[in-house]
Amino acid sequence: MDPMTWDYILKYVIVGDSAVGKSSLLVRLTDDRFGDTEPTLGVEFGSRILQVGEDGRKVKVQCWDTAGTESFRSITRSYFRGAAGALLVYDVTRRDSFEHVTSWLDDLRAHADENVSVILVANKTDLCYITPPPLPDIQYGQAVPMPRSSDLADDTSPVNGSSSQSPTTGSDPPASKDPNLKPRAVSTLEGALFAKQHGLLYVETSAKEGWGVVDAFEWTAREVLRRVQKSELDKRRPGGVKLDERQAKKGGCC
Numbered sequence: 001m002d003p004m005t006w007d008y009i010l011k012y013v014i015v016g017d018s019a020v021g022k023s024s025l026l027v028r029l030t031d032d033r034f035g036d037t038e039p040t041l042g043v044e045f046g047s048r049i050l051q052v053g054e055d056g057r058k059v060k061v062q063c064w065d066t067a068g069t070e071s072f073r074s075i076t077r078s079y080f081r082g083a084a085g086a087l088l089v090y091d092v093t094r095r096d097s098f099e100h101v102t103s104w105l106d107d108l109r110a111h112a113d114e115n116v117s118v119i120l121v122a123n124k125t126d127l128c129y130i131t132p133p134p135l136p137d138i139q140y141g142q143a144v145p146m147p148r149s150s151d152l153a154d155d156t157s158p159v160n161g162s163s164s165q166s167p168t169t170g171s172d173p174p175a176s177k178d179p180n181l182k183p184r185a186v187s188t189l190e191g192a193l194f195a196k197q198h199g200l201l202y203v204e205t206s207a208k209e210g211w212g213v214v215d216a217f218e219w220t221a222r223e224v225l226r227r228v229q230k231s232e233l234d235k236r237r238p239g240g241v242k243l244d245e246r247q248a249k250k251g252g253c254c
């Protein structure tokens with residue numbers, strides 16, 4: 001793929017609490033590596049051309065990676081304007097980072113284009129072991145109980161194929177004995193339900209392992225292009241989308 005040509009340019013913002021892995025996701029996208037990152041001061045920038053959809057549209061995603069620290073919030077908000085896509089990131093091992101997602105979403109709705117496509121990104125899935133579900137003690141003919149909220153945080157869904165074990169009862173699975181692994185603080189079900197309730201896309205990622213990272217950016221681009229084609233976006237063309245394909249050209253910027 002010619003790295004200098006594209007059909008669309010989309011502006012993205014990456015938001016979420018401090019240390020959830022926003023910069024690491026961007027570095028994984030742009031450089032395909034994982035390394036030490038420093039807390040972002042204000043904003044950082046990165047871009048990459050992705051091929052999106054079955055017709056392989058070349059989409060240049062221009063990403064503003066924002067600081068999660070509260071003290072930068074007024075600065076980072078100013079970058080939301082004109083964004084076509086947003087990655088709203090939390091850390092699956094930190095409950096507080098998920099609880100703050102609503103506030104980040106409110107900020108996005110208030111300061112970005114109203115049709116911004118948002119994907120909820122559950123990051124750091126590599127840190128979690130897979131716990132088998134506590135199978136309910138069901139008598140024949142008894143109704144199966146709904147999961148309790150406490151069960152929801154103890155998710156059992158396989159994450160990106162990191163284990164092929166099938167759930168068992170009784171003792172912990174071998175994977176949970178790895179001292180580097182942690183329990184999940186937010187289950188797949190809970191994250192996906194939140195996304196569905198708020199009209200967001202949902203993806204599970206590991207910036208460390210590279211799981212789901214390109215998908216997160218690509219699925220968002222697909223959604224933006226779908227909305228563009230359905231003319232859902234503002235007729236004035238928000239700054240985050242360059243719609244005119246005839247302007248696809250070499251180099252330069254929008």
Ligand SMILES: Nc1nc2c(ncn2[C@@H]2O[C@H](COP(=O)(O)OP(=O)(O)OP(=O)(O)O)[C@@H](O)[C@H]2O)c(=O)[nH]1
Pocket residue numbers: 016017018019020021022023024025035036037038039040041066067068069123124125126127205206207208209
């Ligand atoms: N295990 C694991 N660690 C991760 C992952 N993503 C990020 N980290 C680590 O989490 C820490 C914070 O990552 P950053 O990418 O700097 O987080 P951030 O959201 O950009 O933080 P701010 O810039 O302060 O808002 C670093 O030590 C990363 O190495 C991941 O997917 N898995």
Ligand SMILES: [Mg+2]
Pocket residue numbers: 022023024037038039040065066067068
């Ligand atoms: Mg950062």
